Amino acid sequence: MRIEDDNGISGLLKGNERKLCGGFGFTEGPIWVASDSALVFSDIPGNTMYRWRPGRDEADVYRKPSGWSNGMTLDGSGRLVVCEHGGRRVSRGEYARPSETVSLATAWAGKRLNSPNDVVVHSSGAIFFTDPTYGMDTGRVPAFGSPGQTQELDFQGVYQIAAGGALELTIAEGFSQPNGLAFSPDESVLYVGDSQERLIWRYPVGADLSPGTRTLFVDQRNDPRRGAPDGMKVDSDGRLWTTGAGGVSVHTAEGSYLGVFEMDEHAANLTFGGADFSTLFLTAGTSVYAVETLVRGSVPGSR
Secondary structure, three states, rough: OOEOOOOOOOOOEEEEEEEEEEOOOEEEEEEHHHHHEEEEEEEEEOOEEEEOOOOOOOEEEEEEOOOOEEEEEEEEOOOOEEOOOOEEEEEEEEOOOOOEEEEEEEEEEEOOOOOOOEEEEEEOOOOOEEOOOOOOOOOOOOOOOOOOOOOOOOOOOOEOOOOOOEEEEEEOOOOEEEEEEEOOEEEEEEEEOOOOOOOEEEEEEOOOEOOOOOOEEEEOOOOOOOOOOOEEEEOOOOOOEEOOOOEEEEEEOOOOEEEEEEOOOOOEEEEEEOOOOOEEEEEEEEEEEEEEEEEEEEOOOOO
């Protein structure tokens, strides 16, 4: 692990990274499932979701095909909510029954979604997700979506699936490629990253869950280091942990930059987990890693 710009980040970390498993196409979308003491993550080009358990040096197939899944989380009932690039949908299913899923969102205004990417669940039961175009069929090999997948919508937005099931367009403008998103611990703030623009925006969230006027929270446009804002999570003290330029950076709720650490493989996404939710799991290239921290991450589905 290499630490740069150390403005306090080293005081949050406990030791170096360790590799948990590898040999995948491109890992993404990790989530810790406390009820099973397991980490579930996506291999997007492999069209497979995997499950890793402590003490093992390899992962088992959890769901295949996965719809070229990416980000995922748990709802308040412990069900797995998944963004599918190739399925062009947000799905949900009981964790114990991987092959049984239902579609929560597939289209907007009569047009298919682009390729849902990342997802968070509000304590009310509302589900927020981003919809960039990374699953489109651009000739990329291996593909990150279904063959022949083309864009039908003329924008990349942020949506909300209300607790009652209705799909709402929450943010229609202001993004090139909306990607990672996270709520502050008290849910008064929604962070949304734009990977193409290399920015993270901060939205105040009203009682009706509508976003207020946004302010710029992280700006990596002029950072020459590898990476752009992608996956992000918050800890219980409100710090934002995000992959991006130079590796994984940490920012206080007030906007202070605490520094960044990089591994041999650049991480695209991350999540907190383990027995006390102080282990930071990272999906990085062809592998999955873990770093012990001295903080506690917000627990999905617990708000």
